Amino acid sequence: MGLSNFPSASEGVLPVLVINTVLSVAVLKNMFRSMLQVVGGSPSPSSGANSEQESHESSRERRVSITQFKALSKDIGRRSSGSGWKGVTMVECCVCLCRFEGNEEVSELPCKHYFHRGCLDKWFHNKHASCPLCRSMD
Amino acid sequence: MANSNLPRRIIKETQRLLSEPAPGISASPSEDNMRYFNVMILGPTQSPYEGGVFKLELFLPEEYPMAAPKVRFLTKIYHPNIDKLGRICLDILKDKWSPALQIRTVLLSIQALLSAPNPDDPLSENIAKHWKSNEAEAVETAKEWTRLYASDA
Amino acid sequence: MTLGSAGSSVVVPRNFRLLEELEKGEKGIGDGTVSYGMDDGDDIYMRSWTGTIIGPYNTVHEGRIYQLKLFCDKDYPEKPPTVRFHSRINMTCVNHETGVVESKKFSLLANWQRRFTMEDILTQLKKEMAASHNRKLIQPPEGTCY
Numbered sequence: 001m002g003l004s005n006f007p008s009a010s011e012g013v014l015p016v017l018v019i020n021t022v023l024s025v026a027v028l029k030n031m032f033r034s035m036l037q038v039v040g041g042s043p044s045p046s047s048g049a050n051s052e053q054e055s056h057e058s059s060r061e062r063r064v065s066i067t068q069f070k071a072l073s074k075d076i077g078r079r080s081s082g083s084g085w086k087g088v089t090m091v092e093c094c095v096c097l098c099r100f101e102g103n104e105e106v107s108e109l110p111c112k113h114y115f116h117r118g119c120l121d122k123w124f125h126n127k128h129a130s131c132p133l134c135r136s137m138d
Numbered sequence: 139m140a141n142s143n144l145p146r147r148i149i150k151e152t153q154r155l156l157s158e159p160a161p162g163i164s165a166s167p168s169e170d171n172m173r174y175f176n177v178m179i180l181g182p183t184q185s186p187y188e189g190g191v192f193k194l195e196l197f198l199p200e201e202y203p204m205a206a207p208k209v210r211f212l213t214k215i216y217h218p219n220i221d222k223l224g225r226i227c228l229d230i231l232k233d234k235w236s237p238a239l240q241i242r243t244v245l246l247s248i249q250a251l252l253s254a255p256n257p258d259d260p261l262s263e264n265i266a267k268h269w270k271s272n273e274a275e276a277v278e279t280a281k282e283w284t285r286l287y288a289s290d291a
Numbered sequence: 292m293t294l295g296s297a298g299s300s301v302v303v304p305r306n307f308r309l310l311e312e313l314e315k316g317e318k319g320i321g322d323g324t325v326s327y328g329m330d331d332g333d334d335i336y337m338r339s340w341t342g343t344i345i346g347p348y349n350t351v352h353e354g355r356i357y358q359l360k361l362f363c364d365k366d367y368p369e370k371p372p373t374v375r376f377h378s379r380i381n382m383t384c385v386n387h388e389t390g391v392v393e394s395k396k397f398s399l400l401a402n403w404q405r406r407f408t409m410e411d412i413l414t415q416l417k418k419e420m421a422a423s424h425n426r427k428l429i430q431p432p433e434g435t436c437y
Contacts, residue, residue: 094238132238200301
């Protein structure tokens with residue numbers, strides 16, 4: 001009855017590490033892609049050079065605009081002064097229930113709902129593509 | 139130990155649940171595990187569960203709020219969308235989960251499910267059949283079970 | 292932002308842990324040589340379980356089907372379940388009169404950790420059947436029970 005009696009114990013660790021690594025890589029990848037989006041202003045993911053996993057993921061790619069909260073609030077003010085746009089300012093991110101601070105990065109979806117950038121990224125990385133608030137998939 | 143690194147969202151939700159409880163619902167975290175809640179839901183008026191106090195347990199998995207809370211009834215209940223083990227068939231607990239939902243909204247949805255059983259999407263086949271073939275009788279059974287199992291929690 | 296579960300402090304409470312194990316058991320495990328399910332579908336506390344092990348190849352157990360009873364008390368999984376063979380078997384860690392798996396002689400139970408599951412117990416017992424001290428022991432007639 002030596003160590004050989006604990007295969008489940010020792011085997012259990014490796015998959016966890018692998019999963020962690022995969023998660024971290026995925027997060028880094030997304031951060032990189034988000035930066036590209038900010039710089040290029042383009043909704044399409046970078047193409048060509050990346051692996052097939054990348055193109056697989058891109059089927060879930062969402063159009064997200066990333067800005068600082070203070071800039072977004074100003075923009076919302078402008079939108080609501082013109083006709084058409086509904087300018088509702090949310091003070092709290094519904095994912096983490098924390099207030100938006102002026103210099104925090106927020107991600108806005110085409111349905112005009114916005115979240116902390118990190119909060120929305122986490123949701124999208126959990127294999128979801130819908131808006132947390134209205135479930136729209138645009 | 140189990141309560142270290144509790145995400146701020148869970149702390150906030152818990153505080154709000156305790157300070158502004160939803161009508162007919164109580165949820166309090168267990169002392170040794172702040173992710174594990176003891177829940178009571180009062181049977182909604184004008185439902186077969188009226189007058190009953192239903193005990194549930196709720197657990198916030200590690201992925202919460204990216205994954206739904208896990209909830210089940212501990213009190214026996216005759217309902218087409220709840221099985222013998224108290225597991226609940228409710229879309230927001232599965233594929234319709236969203237991180238904008240909270241413990242409070244989940245429990246309100248469960249309360250609403252008691253008012254509006256849905257035998258077309260059953261978890262307990264037999265109860266659903268009963269509901270569809272003879273609703274009046276099924277409702278009577280549900281009332282009877284409420285008296286038997288949920289009247290003194 | 293916290294990532295991953297290494298060194299996680301999240302403790303899955305007993306009932307939700309057993310529901311997870313139930314669902315996994317219903318889906319079926321690996322090559323199907325070990326399986327388990329709940330005995331009483333009405334028991335909200337999910338205490339009594341039946342496990343099955345198909346005897347491993349190249350041993351005296353080959354082709355035999357062993358049934359076991361596992362009992363998960365209120366303190367599971369902090370404490371291991373009690374494990375008892377229902378089918379008669381001759382094995383060093385099994386009490387000859389009662390079929391109980393003696394934790395002193397079965398290190399998975401003796402060194403129990405919260406993350407171990409009923410699947411681990413059954414898989415480990417199957418490995419134990421194939422261990423050198425068990426694989427050639429004379430066995431009681433097939434199909435007899437304690």
